[in-house]
Every structure is written in C-alpha cells, then in structure tokens.
Amino acid sequence: MPAIITTLKDVRRTVLLTTIHNVHDTPNFLASSVSAAAGLTTESLRIVILSPFFNPPAPDSPSPPAPSTTTNSDPSSSSSPNLHVPGISRTAHWDDVQRLLTFVYVQATKVAQDVGRILLDVDVLLRGTAEPFPEHVVTDAERVFSVVPPETALPPLPESVQARRGEFIALEPDDHPLHASPHAPPALPQERERERAHDAPAQYRVVALGGTFDHLHAGHKILLSMGAWLAREKLIVGITDDALLGKKEFREVLEPLATRTARTRAFLALFRPAIVHDLVPIADVFGPTGWDADIQALVVSKETLPGAASIAKRREEQALPALRTFVIDVISATEASVDAEDAAVLKTAKMSSTYIREWIVKNQQAQQGRPSS
Numbered sequence: 001m002p003a004i005i006t007t008l009k010d011v012r013r014t015v016l017l018t019t020i021h022n023v024h025d026t027p028n029f030l031a032s033s034v035s036a037a038a039g040l041t042t043e044s045l046r047i048v049i050l051s052p053f054f055n056p057p058a059p060d061s062p063s064p065p066a067p068s069t070t071t072n073s074d075p076s077s078s079s080s081p082n083l084h085v086p087g088i089s090r091t092a093h094w095d096d097v098q099r100l101l102t103f104v105y106v107q108a109t110k111v112a113q114d115v116g117r118i119l120l121d122v123d124v125l126l127r128g129t130a131e132p133f134p135e136h137v138v139t140d141a142e143r144v145f146s147v148v149p150p151e152t153a154l155p156p157l158p159e160s161v162q163a164r165r166g167e168f169i170a171l172e173p174d175d176h177p178l179h180a181s182p183h184a185p186p187a188l189p190q191e192r193e194r195e196r197a198h199d200a201p202a203q204y205r206v207v208a209l210g211g212t213f214d215h216l217h218a219g220h221k222i223l224l225s226m227g228a229w230l231a232r233e234k235l236i237v238g239i240t241d242d243a244l245l246g247k248k249e250f251r252e253v254l255e256p257l258a259t260r261t262a263r264t265r266a267f268l269a270l271f272r273p274a275i276v277h278d279l280v281p282i283a284d285v286f287g288p289t290g291w292d293a294d295i296q297a298l299v300v301s302k303e304t305l306p307g308a309a310s311i312a313k314r315r316e317e318q319a320l321p322a323l324r325t326f327v328i329d330v331i332s333a334t335e336a337s338v339d340a341e342d343a344a345v346l347k348t349a350k351m352s353s354t355y356i357r358e359w360i361v362k363n364q365q366a367q368q369g370r371p372s373s
Contacts, residue, residue, distance in 0.1 A: 005036050005171075011142040014041040017168070018147050019051050019154055023088060023096040026103050029173035033147040034104055036171065038111040044121045046137050047104055050155050055087035055128030057202035083129040083155060089202040090230050094326060097126070101225055105218040118359045122218060125271055126229070129155045134270065138164060147171040204297035204324065207231035208289050210238030210282055211301075212245065214255050214353040215360075216263045219301075221271075223328050224264065227299040228272035230326060236278045236295065237264060238287030250357035253364075257281055290314050293321060302329040 016037045020027055038045055090097075104124045112120040127133060138144060138161045146168045148154060157165070209227040213220050227235050242257045255263075261279050268277045280288060285307045289295055300308045308325045315322060 005040070008040055008143075008169075010040050010042050012041070012043040013141045014045050014143045014145065015138050015141040016045070016047045016145045016147065017138070017154060017157075018047070018049055019149070019152060020049060020053070020100070021149050021152070023053050023093050023100060026099055028103075029149050029175075030104060030147060031107050032174050033145060033171040034107040035111045037145050038108040038120065038122070039115055040143070041120060042117060044123075045108055046123045046125060046141070047108070048125045048127055048134070048137060049100075049104075050127050050129060050133070052082055052085055052129045052155070053088050054126045055085065055130040057089050058086035059202070085130075087128055089200075091200040091202060091204075091326075094226070094230075097229060098222065098226055098328060101126075101222050105222060109218045118356055119215075123221065123267065123270060124225070126225070131274070133158050133161065135160045137270075143167075143169065145169050145171055147173055149173055200324065203232040204230055205232050206234045206236065206292075206294045207297045207299060208236040208238070208287070208292075208295045208323075209299040210240070210285075210287055210307075211304075212240045212248075212353065213237075213260045213264045214245075214248075215356040216260070216267060217353065217356060219352065220264075221267060223299065223301060224268060225271055226326070226328055228268055228275065228277075230297060230299065231272075231275050234276040234278060235268065235272075236280065236288050236292070237268070238280055238282035238289075239264065241281045241283050244283060248357075249354050250361050253357045253360045285310050286314055289323065291318065291320070295323060296321070297326060298323040299326045299328065302327055 014037050016033060018027075018030060018033070034047060037047070101124055105122060108120075108122040112118065112122065125134065125137070135158050144164060144167060146154060147170070150173060207227050207230050209223060211220060211223060213224075224237070227237070239257065239261055242254075245251060245254055248254055261281075265277060265279055278288075282288075284290075289298060289311045298308055298311060305325075305327060308323075312322065312325075
C-alpha cells in the first residue's frame with residue numbers, strides 16, 4: 001500500500017475516478033485502489049468509470065470503430081479525440097460489463113465487510129464521455145482518488161470537477177499482465193467482429209426486472225445497473241410488496257416498501273438518469289411482464305431464472321410478444337462466474353440482504369447487552 005494511504009484518515013464520502021482500456025479484460029489494475037478507498041470511507045464510496053465505451057450505442061447499425069481511451073494529450077482539453085463516438089453494443093458486451101461491475105463491487109464489498117462497515121454505500125457508475133458527468137458526485141465528496149491504466153489520462157472533466165483537480169490523490173495502478181501494454185488497441189478487432197456477428201439489437205426499448213431490494217446492496221446494484229444499461233428508453237422494476245415478505249429471516253428489520261422503492265429509485269437516478277424508471281409494487285412473479293406488451297427484455301438473476309420460464313408461459317397464454325431474457329449470474333456469493341483468480345474473493349463477499357439483516361439484528365442485540373441467538 002502506498003505510504004500516502006497509510007497516513008490518511010477516514011472520511012464519510014469518497015469518490016474514485018478511473019477509466020479503462022477495453023471492456024473485455026477484467027480491470028485488475030483497480031483492485032488495490034478500490035480496496036484502499038473502501039477501507040478509508042465510512043458512509044459512501046462512489047467509483048466513476050469514465051470511457052467512450054459507455055457512450056450511447058449507434059441505433060442498431062453495424063458497429064462503429066473502437067473508441068480510443070489511451071492518450072497523452074491534456075486531459076482537460078475538450079478537443080481530445082474520439083470522445084463522442086458511439087459506444088459498444090449493450091447486448092454483445094453483456095458479459096463483459098457484468099464482469100466489470102462485479103469485479104469492482106466485490107473489491108469494495110469485501111474490504112467493507114472486513115472492517116465491519118457492512119452498511120457502507122458503494123456505487124459503481126459507468127459514464128460515457130459524450131454523456132453529462134455527475135458533477136455533484138465529486139463536488140460533494142470529501143476526498144477524491146484517481147487511478148488509470150499505465151500511461152493513460154482521465155478523459156476531460158467538467159469545470160466544477162476540474163477545479164478540484166489539485167486535491168485529487170493519484171493512486172498507482174496494480175501491475176498486471178493484462179494492462180502492461182498501454183499502447184495496445186483499446187478494443188481488439190475481434191471484439192468488433194463479435195458485435196457485427198451479434199444478431200440482437202444494441203439495446204432494448206423497454207426492459208423489466210424484479211426483486212425485493214431490501215437494504216440495497218452490491219448484488220442488487222449489479223442487477224439494476226445491468227437492466228438500466230440494457231434499456232434504451234424505460235426500465236420497469238417490480239418491487240415485492242410487504243405482504244409477501246412475512247416469512248423472510250430477520251423480518252423485524254426488513255425495510256418497508258416505501259423505503260426500498262425510494263432507495264432503488266435514487267440509485268437508478270444516479271446510475272442512468274436519462275431513461276424512465278418505472279418502479280411498481282408486485283404481488284406475484286409476473287408484475288407488469290404478465291400484461292405489458294411493450295416490454296421487450298427481461299433481466300433475472302441466476303437463482304430466479306425459473307421465474308423467467310413462468311413469465312414466458314404466461315405471455316404465450318396472453319398472446320404477448322416473447323421476451324429476450326438476460327441472466328445475471330453473480331448475485332449470489334456462491335456464483336463465481338468471474339475470472340478464476342477472483343473467484344475466492346467473490347465467494348467471501350456476502351452480497352445478501354439476509355446477511356445484512358442478520359448483522360443488524362446481532363448489532364442491536366449487542367448494543368442492548370443481549371446474547372445473539
């Protein structure tokens with residue numbers, strides 16, 4: 001760990017700014033920086049990954065040239081090349097982006113749990129260089145870290161953020177073979193060939209997903225992020241009604257529907273403010289997918305995949321268009337679909353509402369001087 005990190009005191013709100021060379025490789029260069037930022041933050045850590053890869057994709061046309069993120073030009077210059085090119089296909093790179101989000105969330109979550117900050121609020125934001133930058137995220141932060149792959153500059157930042165650049169604490173990227181060649185193409189030609197061979201549209205106009213979203217955690221945020229990433233105009237989120245949650249473990253600390261809805265809405269507004277977020281209470285597995293003909297795609301976690309089959313059957317019975325199903329397979333701590341070297345870390349990062357509720361109950365009992373059951 002760099003010497004400067006060992007001298008820093010904890011703060012409530014931290015931001016880490018970074019960029020990436022490509023979306024295909026796991027961003028191993030970020031691991032130590034994310035871990036250090038998480039270990040020095042008590043309330044809110046926001047990690048902003050800024051790249052032209054995340055620009056809105058071209059509207060269902062052949063893939064554009066790969067955007068470049070490697071530059072030795074002045075990072076504050078608005079004339080830097082390739083900032084406004086169309087981004088990558090959201091469907092062709094579904095697995096890549098899921099892996100990216102999972103890797104970053106796991107590093108932060110694991111450290112937060114190790115230091116006993118189970119309720120640390122971690123947000124990973126993907127921002128295109130042609131999209132509005134969430135300036136308030138940086139201006140509200142008490143500390144700003146930055147880290148980039150070797151010989152790479154951050155893309156241009158807005159004036160209000162640039163004004164704080166003298167306060168940025170630059171961290172060294174981890175040395176990793178995948179990031180040892182800074183002048184390699186940021187997206188391999190075969191990646192664009194894969195997009196050209198991909199038969200799905202780059203995005204879907206209306207996407208749906210569902211869940212309980214109690215004590216919103218990293219697993220939920222990966223699910224919500226991927227749904228918002230996929231949607232071009234609207235994301236419909238079904239949130240399980242209170243009446244269906246009576247048998248949940250540690251239900252005495254379950255958040256009420258209004259709280260779960262508000263926290264989910266706030267995260268989506270932060271992650272992807274440009275689309276409509278339609279949050280609705282649901283009392284069954286179907287929700288709006290059981291009757292809404294406008295929905296085109298469904299996002300589910302691996303453990304709720306059977307629900308997708310029930311939805312498909314219901315829509316067939318109702319003569320509704322079939323949905324394209326996209327699966328998140330990293331929600332559970334037992335699902336290790338990321339690279340093998342990160343599997344052990346993923347398995348120890350307990351991304352579960354039950355784990356959080358149990359921790360809250362035990363904490364309450366300890367404060368009251370009662371033994372935990």
